[in-house]
Amino acid sequence: MDVRQLRYFVAIVESGSISRAAGKLNVAQPSLSLHIRNMEADLGVPLLFRTPQGVQPTEAGEILLRNARAIVAQFEEAEREIRGSGAEPAGEVRLGLPSSIAQVLGVPLVLAAQAELPKVKLRIAEAMSGYVLDWLRLGRVDLGLLYAFVEDRGLRSIGLLSEALHLFGPAADPDAGALPATGSSVPVARLADLPLILPSPGHGLRDLVEERAAAHGVQLATAIEIDAYGAIKSLVEQGLGYSVLPAHAIRRETEEGSLRAWPFEPAFLRTVHLVEPIDRPLSHAVQAVEKLCRRTLRDLVRSGAWSGAQMRVSA
Numbered sequence: 001m002d003v004r005q006l007r008y009f010v011a012i013v014e015s016g017s018i019s020r021a022a023g024k025l026n027v028a029q030p031s032l033s034l035h036i037r038n039m040e041a042d043l044g045v046p047l048l049f050r051t052p053q054g055v056q057p058t059e060a061g062e063i064l065l066r067n068a069r070a071i072v073a074q075f076e077e078a079e080r081e082i083r084g085s086g087a088e089p090a091g092e093v094r095l096g097l098p099s100s101i102a103q104v105l106g107v108p109l110v111l112a113a114q115a116e117l118p119k120v121k122l123r124i125a126e127a128m129s130g131y132v133l134d135w136l137r138l139g140r141v142d143l144g145l146l147y148a149f150v151e152d153r154g155l156r157s158i159g160l161l162s163e164a165l166h167l168f169g170p171a172a173d174p175d176a177g178a179l180p181a182t183g184s185s186v187p188v189a190r191l192a193d194l195p196l197i198l199p200s201p202g203h204g205l206r207d208l209v210e211e212r213a214a215a216h217g218v219q220l221a222t223a224i225e226i227d228a229y230g231a232i233k234s235l236v237e238q239g240l241g242y243s244v245l246p247a248h249a250i251r252r253e254t255e256e257g258s259l260r261a262w263p264f265e266p267a268f269l270r271t272v273h274l275v276e277p278i279d280r281p282l283s284h285a286v287q288a289v290e291k292l293c294r295r296t297l298r299d300l301v302r303s304g305a306w307s308g309a310q311m312r313v314s315a
Contacts, residue, residue, distance in 0.1 A: 002073065020242060035178060045060040052201060093120055095145075099219065129203075133275070143274065145160075155278065160273065169262075180262065193221075198232075233250065237259060246309075274290065
C-alpha cells in the first residue's frame with residue numbers, strides 16, 4: 001500500500017460511494033475499484049461492503065480508516081512544511097526558558113515574533129532548568145535557553161551571553177556594618193559569614209554558587225532552601241537572609257529600595273546557552289525564532305534591560 005491508495009480509501013468511505021469518490025478525485029471508477037481489490041488482496045481481508053445507503057467499511061476497514069486518516073494528514077502536513085520551507089516561516093515553535101530568563105526575555109521576544117513572524121505560533125514554556133533540559137531531550141520543546149553547558153549526544157549548546165551574579169540583601173540590612181556600601185564589590189569569601197536563602201541542591205544556581213564558593217575555600221551556611229526566585233526575593237526583603245541572583249532579576253527591587261545589591265570580586269559570571277537538537281532537523285520556523293531570539297538578546301544587552309550581561313563574540 002502507498003499513501004495514494006490510503007487517500008483513495010478514505011475518500012471512498014467518506015463519500016459513501018466509489019463513483020462519487022471517483023468524481024471528487026478525478027480518477028476513473030474502474031481504477032478506484034482495482035485499488036480497493038489490490039488492498040484487500042494485500043491485507044487478506046475485505047475492507048468494504050455494500051448497503052442500500054452505499055459502501056461501508058468492515059471491521060478491518062474501520063481500523064484501516066482510522067490509521068489511514070492519520071497517515072494521510074501527517075503526509076499532507078509534511079508536504080506543506082516542505083513546500084513552505086523557502087517561503088515565510090510558519091507553524092508552531094516551542095521554546096523552553098528558566099524563570100529568570102523568561103522574566104527578561106519572554107515579553108520582548110513574543111512582541112518581536114508577533115511583529116516579524118506573524119505566521120509563527122510561539123509557545124514559551126517556563127520551568128526550572130532541569131525540566132527544560134528534560135523537555136529538550138524528549139522533544140517537547142524545539143529550543144531552550146539554559147545556564148549550563150549541555151553535554152548530550154542529541155543536543156548542541158551554544159554560548160550566547162555571560163551575566164554577572166550579585167549578592168543581595170534586605171534594605172534594612174542587619175549586617176550593614178560588615179558589608180560595603182551598596183554597589184561596591186564584595187569578595188566571594190563573605191558568603192561564609194551570611195545566612196543564605198538558595199534553591200535546593202541540584203538546582204543550577206545552587207550548584208553554581210556552591211562550586212564558586214568551594215573554589216575560594218568557602219563553606220556556605222544555607223538557612224532556607226526554596227526553589228522559587230520570587231519567594232527567595234520576598235524572604236530576603238523580610239530580613240531572613242541573603243541570596244545570589246543576576247542583576248536583572250532584582251533590578252526593580254533595588255531601584256525601589258527594598259533590596260540592596262553588591263557585585264562580587266572577582267566577578268561571578270554564568271553563561272546563557274542556546275540548546276537545540278542535532279538529531280532532528282530544525283524547521284524553517286524554528287530557525288527563524290532562533291535568529292530572532294539571538295537578536296532580541298543583543299538588543300536587551302545593548303539597551304541595558306539585561307543589566308550586568310555581555311554578549312559572547314560567537315553570538
